[in-house]
Amino acid sequence: MTAIADTGSRMGINPWLRFALRRAGRLLVSLWVLVTAAFLMIHLIPGDPVRAALGSTAPLSLVNARRELLGLNDPLWLQYAHYLRDLVTGELGTAITSGLPVSQIIGDRLPATLELAVLAFSLAVLVSIPLGLGMAVLTRGGRRRPGELAFTSSSVVLAAIPDFLVGVGLVYVFGVQLAWLPVAGRGDPGSYVLPVLALAIGPAAVLARIVRVETLAMLRADYLRTARAKRLPGHVIYLRHALPNALTATITQAGLLLGAMVAGTVLVENVFAWPGLGSTIVQSILAKDYPAVQGVILVYGVGVLLANLVVDVALALLDPRSTIREG
Structure with a gap:
């Protein structure tokens, strides 16, 4: 090809x-x-x-x-x-233990996993972009060093903690100690809060750091010095000129995080007893139901490949010269 x-x-x-x-x-x-x-x-x-x-x-x-x-x-x-x-033809075989078609099992469980992954990814992006941009503006030129140190340290720590451990901590604080939110199952809107947060916190910290670093690099570019010399409003400089150019690396990393987030649902779903593919694949592995495991692995793999394809297309649209002319 x-x-x-x-x-x-x-x-x-x-x-x-x-x-x-x-x-x-x-x-x-x-x-x-x-x-x-x-x-x-x-x-x-x-x-x-x-x-x-x-x-x-x-x-x-x-x-x-x-x-x-x-x-x-x-x-x-x-x-x-x-x-x-x-x-x-869409036939994924028959589960050994239940005797049900694997496609039926996936069809029943996939919507719950997609809801969790899409909500968590959307939350991570919506939080990380304004947070990273704001921190870049506040700390550019070496200003506010304590704030920069606090932001960098906290984002590194949050990004290093596995999603399922974040979930366990959220369950203990908000479910056991405070009893504010349900900790298991998929029901009312409150049941979505903790698993979505468990999946979104780490990626949001990573993306916010990348947005900040890329925005700081853009703020030192010559064309932005020219824009400031023309006395353009701050929101025009940051939102129209700096942010779009800083999003290229962010989108690349976001695509990788989306693939990792899809895989991360496996453990997070088991922490919160979420009725999705993550809990299904763990149950199938324990039961040695290999046709079911095969089918779920295929779904996860195709999801990661499609996420990477979406990232490639998005990068091509944002920066067509460098991507389309790639050898």
């Missing part, structure tokens, strides 16, 4: 088309690697995965019937071909 893009460059194809070809090629290769790894997972596990899932006391007839249902008696190449065919 890269060779096609390079050939298109020599033939004078539109740079946006070359950009689309490169990204599509990378996405397809990544999807193939993800799908192949998920397929091989069930075959690389020592022993019989069906016997492990059903237990040592399960009748041999039941084990053989499940193996036949899962197609594990077929040659490996045929299983792989059937696996790819089923993925194209």
Whole structure:
């Protein structure tokens, strides 16, 4: 696909088309690697995965019937071909323990995980951008050193604490000690507060630091000195000139954090007994229900790949020259 893009460059194809070809090629290769790894997972596990899932006391007839249902008696190449065919048609197999289609389990649990991830990511972005911009304006030129030190130290500490430990701390303070908010389940709006905060606090601290650093760099640029010399209003200088140019690195990091945030829902959901894919994959791993684990891993992997694709497109729109002309 890269060779096609390079050939298109020599033939004078539109740079946006070359950009689309490169990204599509990378996405397809990544999807193939993800799908192949998920397929091989069930075959690389020592022993019989069906016997492990059903237990040592399960009748041999039941084990053989499940193996036949899962197609594990077929040659490996045929299983792989059937696996790819089923993925194209949206068929993810059957869970060993429950006997339900994996696609049905994912369909029931995915909305809860998406709600959690989208709300947490939105909160992190909405908090970090004004906070980072404000701290850059307040501390530029070495001013307010104590405030800068407090902001930097606190953001480093918050970013270093794992999401699930933040969740445990929030449960103890706001659920056990103060009894202000529910600590388990997905119900009224109050049940969203603690898990969303647990997922958002660390990424918000990271993004706020990046916004501050990038904004400080922009404030030292020549074109902003010119803007100040023209006596433009402060909000025009900061919001129209400095912030958009500082967001390129922020968007890149935000995309990486979004992928990490999706993965972070696994542990946070278990802390708060949230009925999403995170709790589903943990239960499936404990039950050795490998078809269910395969399906959930695929969903998480595709989510991360799509998040990276969105970041690439956003960077191309913000800074088309550097991104589209990338070799």
